[in-house]
Amino acid sequence: MAAKLLTRQDYGRRIARAIALIAADPARPPSLEAMAEAAAFSPFHFHRIYRELTGETPAETLARERLSRAAAMLVRQGLPVAAVAKRCGYGSAAAFTRAFRAAYGVPPAAYRDGGGIGAPLPPPAPEETGMFEVTIREEPALRLAALPHRGKYEAIGTVYDRLMAWAGARGLMTPEARFIALYHDDPHSVPEKDLRSEAGMTVPPGVEASEGVRILDLPATRLAVLVFRGPYAELEGAYTWLYRQWLPQSGEEPADQPAREDYLNDPRSLPPSEWLTAVMLPLRS
Known part of the structure; x- marks a missing residue:
């Protein structure tokens, strides 16, 4: 218990360093790599850990910090809207006005002229209570044939269709084959069009890359494994619990x-309620 508490505290200190980096100059936001380095986390996992520990993404922290500073400039200094927008890193007064109105309920000029609004933002939603069982296991080295995918994660099914056609033509669709996808980004922190993932399947030695399929050699790895039963569209709740509740403790x-998903049965022959997915978080040895 003491070790878990110390780990959570250590995570909090490290995330605080990334927050300090954002706050240092909100008009010039740091890169993902700079924030992950400041927090001493892998860039693959930084966004999720940050979001689950803080309740918001780094982009949301940045927006909140910018608007907080903007509000102070408006109500305390009475500065022109255009000047505040520039100082806070907005591309235009119009963009700043839209963002400010969305957060504060009034345009910045009205906020300034009225001396503020004097009302708190709505309270956060209640905490989720779902619980899962996590096991830690040693996964041997794996050789994957993989097709890269860029865009929303839900669309990876069509990438798997392409991969299976490639594998079928080479006699690789055997009962021993495992279908393992790699997910590089947090979908709440990275724009949908920029999300990176790879549809993969295990292949024996000697298989060579071709037709856009590349060969990945994953090292032997300790994994935290959570098995989820149900539609793939609902997996994000499992990730939320894993990163927010389980990992820090x-x-x-x-x-x-990157995080992995191992698809344990055939979605083509079973209803979505029966689909089994192992969500796998690689751990340091």
């Missing part, structure tokens, strides 16, 4: 590898 540290 586990005494474990994520490895510098």
Whole structure:
């Protein structure tokens, strides 16, 4: 218990360093790599850990910090809207006005002229209570044939269709084959069009890359494994619990590898309620 508490405290201190980096100059936001380095986390996992520990994404922290400073400039200094927009890193007064109105309920000029609004923002939603069982296991080295995908994660099914056609033509669709996808980004922190993932399947030695399929050699890895039953569209709740609840209390540290999903049965022959997915978080040895 003491080790878990110390781990959570350590995570909090490290995330605080990333927050300080954002706050240092909101008009010039730091890169993902700079924030992850400041927090001493792998870039693969930084966004999720940050969001689950703080309740918001780094982009939302940045927006909140910018608007907080803007509000102070407006109500305390009475500055022109255009000047505040420029100082806070907005591309235009119009963009700043839209963002400010969305957060504060009034345009910045009215906020300034009225001396503020004097009302708190709505309270956060209640905490989620779903619980899962996590096991830690040693996964041997794996050789994957993989097709890269850029865009929303839900669309990876069509990428798997392409991969299976490639594998079928080479006699690789065997009962021993496992279908393992790699997910590089947090979908709440990265624009949908920029999300990176890879549809993969295990292949034996000697298989060569071709037709856009590349060969990945994953090292032997310790994994935290959570098995989810149900539609793939609902997997994000499992990730939320894993990163928000389990990881900070586990005494474990994520490895510098992307999260994985191992699809344990055939979605083509079973209803979505029966689909089984192992959500796998690589851990440091």
